[in-house]
Amino acid sequence: MKRVVPTPFPVDPYLENPVVLxxxxxxxxxxxxxxxxxxxxxxxxxxxxxxxxxxGKPGVSIGKILQVSQGLGVSLFVIPQSQREIARRRLSDLTVDNQA
Structure with missing residues (x-):
């Protein structure tokens, strides 16, 4: 059986495009x-x-993406653009704290 090699999560929690997701x-x-x-x-x-x-192919429906992300335990959040940088910094701080 083929071995699954773990890959790291993206460092930045901001989903800028389908490739990052x-x-x-x-x-x-x-x-x-x-x-x-x-x-x-x-x-x-x-x-x-x-x-x-x-x-990261852009043609997949959002419904399928949500189904897969939920099935694999990946959470997606929606926040106003005006609060994006604050949320980004706080989420980055959380991931750094969890890795320490």
């Missing part, structure tokens, strides 16, 4: 040691959908 989802899956095929089957999406999400 895909990297976060891939990281959650690989850090859990779950193969692509097993994750797709467990979450209930086709393998190609999961591959496309992890690759």
């Amino acid at each position: 895909g990297a976060a989802i891939r990281s959650a899956r690989t850090q859990a040691g779950i193969r692509l095929e097993d994750a797709a089957m467990t979450i209930g999406v086709c393998l190609q959908t999961l591959v496309d999400i992890e690759a």
